[in-house]
Amino acid sequence: xxxxxxxxxxxxSNASETAPVEDSPVFSYISNxxxxxxxxxxxxxxxxxxxxxxxLVFASPQLIPHKSRAQFSRTSFDKLQxxxxxxxxxxxxxxxxxxxxxxxxxxxxxxxxxSSDSNSSVDELIQSPSGSCExxxxxxxxxxxxxxxxxxxxxxxxxxxNDQLANAPTCSTETxxxxxxxxNSGITGELAVTHPFTCKETEDAxxxxxxxxxxxxxxxMGQGDEVSVNCSTVGxxxxxxxxxxxRSEDNFMTELQNAKTGQAAPLDQSSHLLTGSKAxxxxxxxxxxxxxxxAQHNIISNRLAQDTSDGEKPKTRFLETPLMPxxxxxxxxxxxxxSIKLPKPSGFGLHLNSILNTVQAGSAATxxxxxxxxxxxxxxxxxxxxxxxxxxxDGSSLSLATNVxxxxxxxxxxxxxxxxxxxxxxxxxxxxxxxxxxxxxxPKKKRMNTTESDDGYKRCNCKRSKCLKLYCxxxxxxxxxxxxxxxxxxxxxxxxxxxxxxxxxxxxxRDPFAFAPRVVQHxxxxxxxxxxxxxxxxxxxASARHKKGCKCKKSMCLKKYCECYQANVGCSDGCRCEGxxxxxxxxxxxxxxxxxxxxxxxxxxxxxxSAEKCEIDASRSHTYHIEFVNPNNLTPxxxxxxxxxxxxxxxxxxxxxxxxxxxxxxxxxxxxPYAMSSASHNISANNAVIPESSKESRHGNGNTVDELSxxxxxxxxxxxxxxxxxxxxxxxxxxxxxxxxEFGLSNxxxxxxxxxxxxxxxxxxxxxxxxxxxxxxxxPHGQPHEHTSSSSADLRIARKFIxxxxxxxxxxxxxxxxxxxxxxxxxxxxxxxxxx
DNA sequence: GAGTTTGAAACT
DNA sequence: CAGTTTCAAACTC
Numbered sequence: 063x064x065x066x067x068x069x070x071x072x073x074x075s076n077a078s079e080t081a082p083v084e085d086s087p088v089f090s091y092i093s094n095x096x097x098x099x100x101x102x103x104x105x106x107x108x109x110x111x112x113x114x115x116x117x118l119v120f121a122s123p124q125l126i127p128h129k130s131r132a133q134f135s136r137t138s139f140d141k142l143q144x145x146x147x148x149x150x151x152x153x154x155x156x157x158x159x160x161x162x163x164x165x166x167x168x169x170x171x172x173x174x175x176x177s178s179d180s181n182s183s184v185d186e187l188i189q190s191p192s193g194s195c196e197x198x199x200x201x202x203x204x205x206x207x208x209x210x211x212x213x214x215x216x217x218x219x220x221x222x223x224n225d226q227l228a229n230a231p232t233c234s235t236e237t238x239x240x241x242x243x244x245x246n247s248g249i250t251g252e253l254a255v256t257h258p259f260t261c262k263e264t265e266d267a268x269x270x271x272x273x274x275x276x277x278x279x280x281x282x283m284g285q286g287d288e289v290s291v292n293c294s295t296v297g298x299x300x301x302x303x304x305x306x307x308x309r310s311e312d313n314f315m316t317e318l319q320n321a322k323t324g325q326a327a328p329l330d331q332s333s334h335l336l337t338g339s340k341a342x343x344x345x346x347x348x349x350x351x352x353x354x355x356x357a358q359h360n361i362i363s364n365r366l367a368q369d370t371s372d373g374e375k376p377k378t379r380f381l382e383t384p385l386m387p388x389x390x391x392x393x394x395x396x397x398x399x400x401s402i403k404l405p406k407p408s409g410f411g412l413h414l415n416s417i418l419n420t421v422q423a424g425s426a427a428t429x430x431x432x433x434x435x436x437x438x439x440x441x442x443x444x445x446x447x448x449x450x451x452x453x454x455x456d457g458s459s460l461s462l463a464t465n466v467x468x469x470x471x472x473x474x475x476x477x478x479x480x481x482x483x484x485x486x487x488x489x490x491x492x493x494x495x496x497x498x499x500x501x502x503x504x505p506k507k508k509r510m511n512t513t514e515s516d517d518g519y520k521r522c523n524c525k526r527s528k529c530l531k532l533y534c535x536x537x538x539x540x541x542x543x544x545x546x547x548x549x550x551x552x553x554x555x556x557x558x559x560x561x562x563x564x565x566x567x568x569x570x571x572r573d574p575f576a577f578a579p580r581v582v583q584h585x586x587x588x589x590x591x592x593x594x595x596x597x598x599x600x601x602x603x604a605s606a607r608h609k610k611g612c613k614c615k616k617s618m619c620l621k622k623y624c625e626c627y628q629a630n631v632g633c634s635d636g637c638r639c640e641g642x643x644x645x646x647x648x649x650x651x652x653x654x655x656x657x658x659x660x661x662x663x664x665x666x667x668x669x670x671x672s673a674e675k676c677e678i679d680a681s682r683s684h685t686y687h688i689e690f691v692n693p694n695n696l697t698p699x700x701x702x703x704x705x706x707x708x709x710x711x712x713x714x715x716x717x718x719x720x721x722x723x724x725x726x727x728x729x730x731x732x733x734x735p736y737a738m739s740s741a742s743h744n745i746s747a748n749n750a751v752i753p754e755s756s757k758e759s760r761h762g763n764g765n766t767v768d769e770l771s772x773x774x775x776x777x778x779x780x781x782x783x784x785x786x787x788x789x790x791x792x793x794x795x796x797x798x799x800x801x802x803x804e805f806g807l808s809n810x811x812x813x814x815x816x817x818x819x820x821x822x823x824x825x826x827x828x829x830x831x832x833x834x835x836x837x838x839x840x841x842p843h844g845q846p847h848e849h850t851s852s853s854s855a856d857l858r859i860a861r862k863f864i865x866x867x868x869x870x871x872x873x874x875x876x877x878x879x880x881x882x883x884x885x886x887x888x889x890x891x892x893x894x895x896x897x898x
Numbered sequence: 899g900a901g902t903t904t905g906a907a908a909c910t
Numbered sequence: 911c912a913g914t915t916t917c918a919a920a921c922t923c
Contacts, residue, residue: 901921905917910913910914
């Protein structure tokens with residue numbers, strides 16, 4: 063029917079034109095067969111009309127690994143182009159506004175990529191007689207507003223929609239060419255195009271996208287920036303994934319048009335979105351960059367671009383604004399996390415990697431961390447926003463909620479997101495200025511402020527380290543110092559990006575995991591009821607452990623001197639603390655929990671919490687220990703969930719008892735987290751990874767099933783994005799948190815057993831570690847049982863993504879102790895595959 | 899706000 | 911790997 067071949071060119075209208083061919087019976091036959099209208103016959107012919115690849119288009123961006131983002135070689139683009147073109151072709155023939163929009167974008171992107179070569183794709187568009195680009199754009203806009211339904215998933219669905227779509231407007235050749243030229247001028251266009259897609263799907267993805275955008279924008283100067291901005295804004299503001307995507311695209315299109323016309327384009331829908339989130343986004347970008355080394359380069363370039371472009375850029379550009387180190391976070395840095403987590407990246411966990419380590423962040427994604435909340439998260443690119451959103455929405459989904467344990471970070475960080483964002487902007491300026499405002503506070507407040515910003519981001523007070531050592535929480539979190547930091551001789555600023563990067567590299571050379579989130583979270587799924595908010599008490603947000611463990615001797619792990627305590631996580635066997643009385647979980651408990659999970663001696667361990675006993679148990683279950691106990695292993699996990707901002711919060715897992723850990727597969731589960739973390743490493747960030755909203759997460763726990771389901775779907779999508787970030791590419795330490803986060807989500811999704819979700823909130827369900835390697839999957843917070851049926855579908859989807867993604871992830875260092883290098887092999891993609 | 903305590907990071 | 915020093919946060923007054 064649709065056979066690509068037949069449909070195409072032959073279309074009836076064309077047939078008349080091609081006299082010779084027409085005559086042939088074959089031709090007529092073909093023409094008859096083709097269902098497609100010959101609107102753009104010529105164009106269609108060129109492409110592969112038969113192939114409907116809209117999905118591919120969406121997918122492709124995601125597939126691109128993080129690293130690739132930074133590098134984003136032409137080859138990758140070419141590939142994308144191919145897909146895009148294919149999709150384009152299909153689209154052009156096809157139809158639908160939404161689709162059309164997408165197609166246009168893709169086509170544009172493709173054209174940009176190819177630049178010279180790309181024309182073909184453009185040409186196709188041009189060929190289409192009917193509409194003008196403007197029309198198309200308008201249509202798109204309409205679609206956006208109109209089509210709420212569009213969702214990330216929609217990307218996949220889009221193909222389906224294509225059928226529905228009809229009357230695709232086409233761009234005039236002139237307009238197309240103009241676009242082409244513009245695009246050629248800046249490669250960014252391509253990137254921008256890709257963004258939207260990713261943005262939709264996941265926060266992490268967004269963060270990544272953001273980075274990409276930034277880079278692109280840098281290159282492109284004007285257009286690209288705007289586009290990226292749009293995406294970010296869209297993500298933040300729009301709950302609906304669909305809307306986001308389209309809008310971003312629309313903006314992009316509009317910008318392009320504007321560029322053509324030379325008019326300052328008012329950003330229609332997108333514009334308003336942008337306004338809200340601009341600052342955040344910028345911040346987010348920067349933070350993330352920090353978190354992600356890869357991103358860093360991008361950031362740098364961005365800066366340059368920004369500097370150059372500042373004057374030029376239109377109102378909408380977020381990028382123009384220097385990426386703030388963010389207090390606010392980028393989410394990933396977020397915000398979500400502050401770096402990822404927003405809140406602040408406390409030193410722990412923030413690390414960029416995660417992206418989103420945490421984030422958002424982004425980054426660092428990362429983010430994020432970082433879903434109902436996802437929506438929120440996704441919506442806000444910045445770490446700050448992320449958090450807030452997450453909180454508000456509750457974080458639904460994700461682990462974020464689980465992560466949250468402690469109120470401290472949560473409350474603080476979450477509340478002031480808006481303010482923070484503002485602060486973040488200030489950061490660009492010199493510190494001094496920023497501090498002033500905060501200083502006015504009372505001593506107590508001052509103190510709080512000194513360490514944390516309202517946003518939840520940490521503020522350092524370094525005097526001698528120049529904020530280039532891990533002593534500096536900001537630096538350790540992979541974020542730039544904010545204006546409100548009280549540091550002296552600070553070099554941890556965008557102005558010294560190179561220095562920062564170099565220093566980071568040095569430190570990483572020493573300890574690849576130095577910037578990895580310190581707290582590894584173990585997410586446990588909530589019971590459905592919990593997810594509903596019915597019974598939170600039962601909810602076990604997540605278990606987390608400090609990656610390296612503490613060495614407290616006098617504080618008994620009851621004060622913030624203790625990193626474990628500070629992160630609201632229990633001490634693990636990896637801790638060398640003396641007299642541990644950590645309220646979040648004592649040393650022995652963790653090991654015991656493991657044992658318990660293992661199913662061996664569970665009673666013993668559970669019964670006796672004494673550290674000694676635990677230790678003993680742990681010793682018994684030697685194997686388990688290795689996987690679970692090893693703090694290092696754990697660390698990897700955290701990144702995923704953690705948000706840059708709050709390591710603590712995000713990481714903060716409740717350990718009501720070691721029991722959480724248990725799962726029949728306990729061993730696996732733990733391990734899995736590990737794996738995840740490792741994956742996260744790849745990311746380097748999520749960051750901010752991950753959006754964490756400690757408090758919010760709690761609230762989020764209560765998320766409605768719908769949210770959860772949505773989160774799942776997102777997660778799955780995110781996951782796809784994760785593949786984009788090639789874990790392998792990253793040096794061990796660098797892992798986009800966001801990715802990690804995603805990974806975790808995906809993992810949860812992955813769990814084959816939707817049943818699990820259905821089942822009790824028991825952690826077991828939530829996590830399944832497939833791989834021997836310990837890859838673990840962090841489940842989305844709560845899985846709404848209600849949706850179980852639907853969820854199952856979601857899960858399926860997620861799995862698909864996961865599978866794809868898994869291979870992509872490079873072995874993450876986290877799995878292995880930093881000290882013991884051996885680990886990485888485990889994280890290798892292969893192992894992951896095994897998990898499947 | 900100054901000083902002390904604490905433990906991580908950095909160094910040897 | 912262990913010991914020491916440096917550093918900055920946490921804490922106390």
